[in-house]
Amino acid sequence: MFEALSGRLSGVFDGLAKRGALSEADVLEAMREVRLAMLDADVALPVVKDFVNKVKERAVGAEVLDSISPGQAVAKIVNDALIDALGGAGAVPLNLNAAAPVPVLMVGLQGSGKTTTSGKIALRLKTRERKKVLLASLDTQRPAAQLQLAQLAEQVGVPSLPIVAGQTPVDIAHRAMDTGRREGFDVVILDTAGRLSIDEALMEEVRQVRAATQPAETLLVVDAMTGQDAVNTAKAFDEAVGVTGVVMTRMDGDARGGAALSMKAITGAPIKLTGSGEKLDALEEFHPERVAGRILG
Numbered sequence: 001m002f003e004a005l006s007g008r009l010s011g012v013f014d015g016l017a018k019r020g021a022l023s024e025a026d027v028l029e030a031m032r033e034v035r036l037a038m039l040d041a042d043v044a045l046p047v048v049k050d051f052v053n054k055v056k057e058r059a060v061g062a063e064v065l066d067s068i069s070p071g072q073a074v075a076k077i078v079n080d081a082l083i084d085a086l087g088g089a090g091a092v093p094l095n096l097n098a099a100a101p102v103p104v105l106m107v108g109l110q111g112s113g114k115t116t117t118s119g120k121i122a123l124r125l126k127t128r129e130r131k132k133v134l135l136a137s138l139d140t141q142r143p144a145a146q147l148q149l150a151q152l153a154e155q156v157g158v159p160s161l162p163i164v165a166g167q168t169p170v171d172i173a174h175r176a177m178d179t180g181r182r183e184g185f186d187v188v189i190l191d192t193a194g195r196l197s198i199d200e201a202l203m204e205e206v207r208q209v210r211a212a213t214q215p216a217e218t219l220l221v222v223d224a225m226t227g228q229d230a231v232n233t234a235k236a237f238d239e240a241v242g243v244t245g246v247v248m249t250r251m252d253g254d255a256r257g258g259a260a261l262s263m264k265a266i267t268g269a270p271i272k273l274t275g276s277g278e279k280l281d282a283l284e285e286f287h288p289e290r291v292a293g294r295i296l297g
């Protein structure tokens, strides 16, 4: 991920650093290249425009151009702007500040990695935070999805809510929360149904489950490989059900990175976690400053 963007930006800033003195025209030329590199990386157009304008505003002044190493000064401004676009300094942790059992709602399209990510989060909370986690599948459309979650739960070593035929997603959510309360669980992860595309029935179902459980987190799982579509999906989910955090999967693939750079500006929701493989421990916190560092090489 980010390889092409990183390669091109390094080229631009290595060029600037070599020059010593910089004119305003040099900076504007460099920003033209940055703009093209970001667009090629699939960053959403309004995000690119805003980014480039901000950098220009800060970089084209005597303070920067007359400084001892203007190339580095401009690179630092770009680094800071990248951190901003990625969501600001520091990882944003999961919010589990609610009375136990804390409901965590997982939403997203089918195939985004939602069920796998539910298992990964359960494993993480269990091993790192010693939480007692219950996994529950609310996918009444696809019995296979319910079985998949039950199998994942077994691999992770946490219980999953027994499957009862004929229940609605809201029924299952209530049963999961009741079990959570009765059996002293700290966190209940509710894996909602995914669909192949966004539709009103899916959103209505999520809204109902949300109203019934008042989740501390509504985590949207999106596939980084889908680029601009990931951002459009996130926007639609956020508008319809309200998203508190994003989990971006397939960061191990060769996605161009535009989705990660556009997500915060377009949806307002921070990327909280990333998936970097099929294995259940392949889940990382998202640190904007580290990612910006990687992009600038």
Ligand code: GDP
Pocket: 108, 109, 110, 111, 112, 113, 114, 115, 116, 117, 194, 248, 249, 250, 251, 252, 253, 274, 275, 276, 277, 278, 282
């Ligand atoms: P769901 O339909 O959204 O629940 O998607 P699944 O959880 O079933 O995941 C679909 C496929 O993507 C599975 O084969 C997962 O192992 C795989 N997958 C999930 N997350 C990642 C990830 O971060 N990286 C990679 N390479 N594969 C992933």
